Amino acid sequence: MIKVNNLSFSVNNKKLFHNLSFAISEGELIRISGSNGSGKTTLLKIMLGITPPKKGFIEKEFSFGEKEFEFLGHKNGLKTYLSVKDNLYLMDLKLNDKNLKVLNDLSLLDLMSETVGNLSYGQQKKLALARVILSKARLILLDEPFVGLDDDSKKLLEKFLFNHIKTGKSAVITSHIDIDLPYSEICLDD
């Protein structure tokens, strides 16, 4: 699905990674690991095409910008001064039965008219994840998705990721927390 060839990146002459090559195939979950500041987020951003790599290139089967992928970074992309419902409108999520069921599973349904700024960190994270879960993307890229989630929500996300890769779609995540899923690992520490 995506092939990464000889990727190198450095900031202010400090090397983050060098000659990195890997491929993501259908139905595969990739976990990028590494210590703080090893370039996990940067690697995701390069794969998304936000940051240009110093050397190397990325082959994509599809072009980003189509509704083929979904990304959630450290920052949730939520408007804290708006209610949950308004944020769902900004995310282009319709309130049909299927979507409402997922929101109920994430225990967000009772909070629809609450201002996002008043929600806890975990609840905000869940709201942001709802966008990813409700999309039909073939490739999902998540940056530290498990941080701040309680056990139930963590299991829910793991279950979603499991079903996601079972249907032949792919996912890339960065995580410090161990997960209960079959994955191949890319370690950025040398």
Add this chain to the structure above:
Amino acid sequence: MIRLFFKELFKMVRQLRSWLGPLSVFVLILVAFPLTQDIDTKFSHQTTFSFLWIISLLVIMLSTEKVFLEDFDDGSMEQHLLKSYNFSDYVSAKVTSSFLLIGIPLSCMSWLFLQSAVAMTNLNLVSLLSFLLSNFIFINFCFFGNAVSLKRGSLLGLLIITPLLFPVLIILGKMLSAALLGLDYSNFLLLLLGCSLISGPLMPFVISYILKIHLE
């Protein structure tokens, strides 16, 4: 594109302080200005106009201070960059909603203030038009300045773009003095129109290029 515009407008309308705040600052300054004069002083056209232009510019600087910072900080700018529409459309949507909620009210209030302050004879329509055009150009350039100094406070970008606005202010001044002398001022108006027609479509591209570098 239209959907995007409505979303930006929705966000801005719901965040009252981002547009109602600057507008009330504008009104307060308008009230303060006559207080510094004697009650029976007649304002001169030149002073009143240049006062209004400068105040509009300052209020627009104030109101656009955090337009991009908010989206950048909460990560929604990244999401816009990854979407299927052009990134510059997102910038245009922001500029347009700003003009709608700040630029147009400012122009109308400036025009009303003029009615109260100086005798308007032949300047009625043209002054409103000049306010609208100049505010549109100001908003575009202030967005540019804020995009440059995204995370560093808006002061830096404004320091760099304000010189770019001097020609616009000079055109405005020329236009007024020509109109007051009863000369033909349509060429100045056309020049102003040309400036806004160029900056309107061009600026979103420049701004989106700068924002992309910030997001790297």
Add this chain to the structure above:
Amino acid sequence: MLKKFFHQFASPKSYFRIATKIQNPFLLIFVLLYVFALAWGLLFTPEDYIQGNSYRIIFMHVPASFVSQILFLIMAFCSVIFLVWRLKLSIYVAKSIAPIGAAVTFFALFSGSIWGIPTWGTWWQWDARITSTLILLIMYLGLISLHSSFNNYEKADRFFAIIVLAGVINIPIIKKSVDWWSTLHQSASITLTDAPSIDPLMLAPLFLSIFSFFGLIMGIVILSSRYEILLREQSKSWVKSL
């Protein structure tokens, strides 16, 4: 052949080597030349029959205001090279020009003010040229603060280059518009044009002072660009081995 030479010279390493070698003789020659030009201008030229001796500041003022604009053009040229060919050396040079340009522009304004007191009776006039020089100073100051406000040097370089280019398009526009503004508004009593017919005896030292001041400033640019290179390439092996 030419390309190879270009590539070789354009690497910060070889530029640094060459610059280290020529810097001191270069500076020495132009300092001496400038002192000579000043001495010639200040001591051995005839007195102006209207302005008396006060006109002699022309030998400091005119070179400064000329060089302040040329420096911006050089900076813009370097920025274009950086944006098109990604040549790091050019942005190092451009960046080290900015503070020097600000200093020269300030000196031009300052010396102009001093000259203004005896000749026009005022140290400041909202005249076209003075205003546009002031704007130039503001742009230099903005550029300096812009580059220092980024942590990531590569991003800072690109912003720097973009803003320099915006500025260099801006400068003729401002100059034109400001000229336009002042010619209609201002009475003809005070204009900043040079003495209508300048004596050849004054012209020769004036040209020499412009030329030598330009050389002197370029020497300082070489000096400060060397430090910039050291700062930016400090992790490279050739810098460490120095």
